[in-house]
Amino acid sequence: MSRLIGILIPYLGDRIAPNLRTLLQERQPLTWLLAVIIGVVGAYGVLLFLIIIGTVQNLWLDHAGEETVASLAAQKPWWLIIAAPTLGGLVVGLF
Numbered sequence: 001m002s003r004l005i006g007i008l009i010p011y012l013g014d015r016i017a018p019n020l021r022t023l024l025q026e027r028q029p030l031t032w033l034l035a036v037i038i039g040v041v042g043a044y045g046v047l048l049f050l051i052i053i054g055t056v057q058n059l060w061l062d063h064a065g066e067e068t069v070a071s072l073a074a075q076k077p078w079w080l081i082i083a084a085p086t087l088g089g090l091v092v093g094l095f
Contacts, residue, residue, distance in 0.1 A: 060084050 022028075060080075061072040073081055 056088075 057069065061069065061076070
């Protein structure tokens, strides 16, 4: 086993070193850093979007719990069931 490791280490070093030099010379770490930053900002954007959805759901259904929207919406008047998504679509479409 140690003989195999002794053979692989120089081979891997010869394979990895040129790739590492290319990585550092072509500013790829900057690209990776920007990708991580964009990913984190995107993740927080998703969390904010979920919070906004919960807030709108709370305003519309007077409840933001784990119950299904269908069971809560069944208790609302029929015109509100039609008006809420229609107005939401108009708002999203206009802005």
